[in-house]
Amino acid sequence: MKPEDLYAGFVHLHILYHTSKGPIFGLWIVEELARHGYQMSPGTLYPALHRLEHAGYLTSQRQLVQGHFRRVYSITPTGLEILVQAKDKVRELFGELFERSHA
Numbered sequence: 001m002k003p004e005d006l007y008a009g010f011v012h013l014h015i016l017y018h019t020s021k022g023p024i025f026g027l028w029i030v031e032e033l034a035r036h037g038y039q040m041s042p043g044t045l046y047p048a049l050h051r052l053e054h055a056g057y058l059t060s061q062r063q064l065v066q067g068h069f070r071r072v073y074s075i076t077p078t079g080l081e082i083l084v085q086a087k088d089k090v091r092e093l094f095g096e097l098f099e100r101s102h103a
Contacts, residue, residue, distance in 0.1 A: 011038055011048060013090070016083045019058060019075035026071065049073055057082055 014033060018024050024032075026045060033040050052058045057079030063072045075083070 007038065008048070011040070012052060013083070013086055014038075015049065015052060015073075016057060016075060016079055016086070019073055020080060020083055023072045023074045025063075025073070052079070 011033060014036065015024070015029060018029060018032060026042060026049065029049075030040055030042065030045055033045075049058065049060070053060055053073070057076055058073045059076055060071050060073045062069045
């Protein structure tokens, strides 16, 4: 298993988190993920966005911006529910990884 395989879940959580704050588009999220150390090509990112959309966690629409169409993604109510559940699981994992002392 490659590290990227493990990080895929983190990328999905980043996407859900940022769409919970407002609509996003592909280039913006590529740049945002890069700030966090994830180097993603559009060929990797767009399938992830499509999977989240197919699962019902995101919706998308074409938007005209400066004479060009771009696909803009927004979180759904189901996506928000999943994000809340994921936050609880991440908090629990964080506790196991960092907060509890090991003998």
